[in-house]
Amino acid sequence: MIKDPDTIAAIATPVGRGGIGIVKISGNDAFALVQAIFRPLKKDRDTNVGKSRQEKGRRPFEFETHRLYYGHIIDPDGGLPLDEVLLSAMKAPHTYTREDVVEINAHGGAVALHAILRLVLSKGARLAEPGEFTRRAFLNGRIDLTQAEAVIDVINARTQKNLELAAAQMTGKLSDHVVQARSRLIDILTHVEAAIDFPEEVEDFISPENTVKALQKDVLAPLNGLIRNYIDAHVFRDGISVAVVGRPNVGKSSLLNQLVEKDRAIVTDMPGTTRDIIEEILNLQGIPVVISDTAGVHPTENPIEKIGIEKTLTHVNGSDLVLFMIEANCPLDPDDHLIYEKINSKRIIMVLNKIDLIQKDSETTLPDNWRFDDQVRISALYDRGIDQLKDKIIKMAGGQDPIDLKTVIVPNLRHKLLLETSLAAAEALIEQLQNGTSSDLLAVHLQEAINALGVISGDNVKVDVLDQIFSRFCVGK
Numbered sequence: 001m002i003k004d005p006d007t008i009a010a011i012a013t014p015v016g017r018g019g020i021g022i023v024k025i026s027g028n029d030a031f032a033l034v035q036a037i038f039r040p041l042k043k044d045r046d047t048n049v050g051k052s053r054q055e056k057g058r059r060p061f062e063f064e065t066h067r068l069y070y071g072h073i074i075d076p077d078g079g080l081p082l083d084e085v086l087l088s089a090m091k092a093p094h095t096y097t098r099e100d101v102v103e104i105n106a107h108g109g110a111v112a113l114h115a116i117l118r119l120v121l122s123k124g125a126r127l128a129e130p131g132e133f134t135r136r137a138f139l140n141g142r143i144d145l146t147q148a149e150a151v152i153d154v155i156n157a158r159t160q161k162n163l164e165l166a167a168a169q170m171t172g173k174l175s176d177h178v179v180q181a182r183s184r185l186i187d188i189l190t191h192v193e194a195a196i197d198f199p200e201e202v203e204d205f206i207s208p209e210n211t212v213k214a215l216q217k218d219v220l221a222p223l224n225g226l227i228r229n230y231i232d233a234h235v236f237r238d239g240i241s242v243a244v245v246g247r248p249n250v251g252k253s254s255l256l257n258q259l260v261e262k263d264r265a266i267v268t269d270m271p272g273t274t275r276d277i278i279e280e281i282l283n284l285q286g287i288p289v290v291i292s293d294t295a296g297v298h299p300t301e302n303p304i305e306k307i308g309i310e311k312t313l314t315h316v317n318g319s320d321l322v323l324f325m326i327e328a329n330c331p332l333d334p335d336d337h338l339i340y341e342k343i344n345s346k347r348i349i350m351v352l353n354k355i356d357l358i359q360k361d362s363e364t365t366l367p368d369n370w371r372f373d374d375q376v377r378i379s380a381l382y383d384r385g386i387d388q389l390k391d392k393i394i395k396m397a398g399g400q401d402p403i404d405l406k407t408v409i410v411p412n413l414r415h416k417l418l419l420e421t422s423l424a425a426a427e428a429l430i431e432q433l434q435n436g437t438s439s440d441l442l443a444v445h446l447q448e449a450i451n452a453l454g455v456i457s458g459d460n461v462k463v464d465v466l467d468q469i470f471s472r473f474c475v476g477k
């Protein structure tokens with residue numbers, strides 16, 4: 001891949017007010033362009049290393065690598081100090097991007113940081129794309145692609161378990177396993193290719209039985225193990241989305257508030273209170289659960305409500321799990337049936353709310369022909385049955401078994417699909433070895449298995465895949 005010659009810059013800290021804000025610069029011109037706008041302490045100017053007194057007068061201030069400098073950012077036009085800063089200058093290759101990097105630790109106000117960034121850009125840097133610093137770290141070989149992906153997972157971590165998974169991946173453990181399996185396949189390919197090129201010399205190039213055994217032990221077993229881990233634990237990485245749906249006034253917003261333990265959504269006794277989708281994130285035993293309260297679904301001519309209901313139904317379609325809420329204290333309404341028809345292809349937990357209002361023997365019964373995955377009786381108002389509901393959500397998410405995420409490597413979906421491609425090729429190879437297929441055909445499947453594993457850590461990965469991965473980053477990382 002061709003290296004980008006541009007020097008890039010961005011604000012690396014969140015926009016807003018903060019004690020410190022950082023402008024980060026990476027590339028060949030990083031030092032030169034900062035020299036034009038930074039005035040260090042006089043002491044540093046005077047002791048500028050290795051320069052004669054006359055040279056110091058003429059030449060720009062030179063940074064020592066991996067040192068912190070105190071000074072001011074000066075607007076060269078007016079000569080006025082813009083901010084008092086601490087600046088770290090780091091020479092390639094011992095940097096995040098393996099390029100020259102300068103980080104300006106300024107005060108964290110949005111205006112000050114933008115003024116410094118504008119100055120840096122005016123001196124020739126280009127504004128960094130989202131994730132471009134990390135993309136350079138990958139392209140320059142400092143980290144592999146799984147580690148780059150782990151960086152964004154660390155930044156986006158929503159629960160402690162989320163973070164543990166990402167941190168484990170950042171150390172490169174996943175790649176270690178993949179590289180081992182891939183090296184084994186390359187060994188076998190070398191033998192197979194020798195047998196193709198020199199059939200006389202390498203008659204019995206490798207015993208098919210031993211190759212099958214090696215493949216099963218060193219390739220199939222570890223790849224299957226990683227895929228298994230994905231199935232068992234990816235929910236701790238990816239989380240699930242849960243939508244609360246039901247007709248107006250059944251208590252959906254009350255449930256959201258109870259789950260997040262605050263008055264997040266407006267609750268009134270007037271049907272049609274919620275018009276928009278309200279999302280919150282819950283941490284259910286380490287699983288990030290995005291829960292959404294929705295507009296009550298019913299036939300209406302009110303144009304605002306109509307939009308809310310359309311949004312609800314589209315949103316429900318994209319959710320992993322639906323909490324279909326009805327009132328336990330009164331018979332089903334035709335609108336409940338209408339909603340059921342619209343959502344019955346989803347995974348459903350039936351939530352029978354308002355159990356505190358049930359009169360003797362008057363509890364709603366659910367129709368025999370309704371299909372759902374589980375049910376729970378609650379009172380959103382009086383906090384009854386909420387823990388049971390949480391347990392059921394965790395169970396449906398597949399996260400009920402305690403998994404020690406510190407020791408388990410959990411691939412993401414991209415990795416899992418590539419592991420499956422490699423596994424299928426390795427299995428086809430075993431079948432061919434057992435049927436005595438010719439070496440040329442064996443080589444095709446071997447190459448396929450090797451390539452798929454390579455793409456996991458970033459070998460021969462296509463630009464559009466990189467674009468997709470790094471677009472999840474924020475600017476400045």
Ligand SMILES: Nc1nc2c(ncn2[C@@H]2O[C@H](COP(=O)(O)OP(=O)(O)OP(=O)(O)O)[C@@H](O)[C@H]2O)c(=O)[nH]1
Pocket residue numbers: 246247248249250251252253254255266267268269270271272273274275294295296297353354355356357378379380381382
């Ligand atoms: N007694 C009792 N009242 C409840 C319960 N849950 C909700 N309510 C009441 O039911 C009314 C409607 O509650 P909401 O949470 O606003 O209902 P909703 O489903 O969000 O309604 P829309 O936003 O209009 O679709 C309010 O007066 C709540 O206090 C419950 O468990 N028991």
Ligand SMILES: [Mg+2]
Pocket residue numbers: 252253254265266267273274293294296
């Ligand atoms: Mg509501």
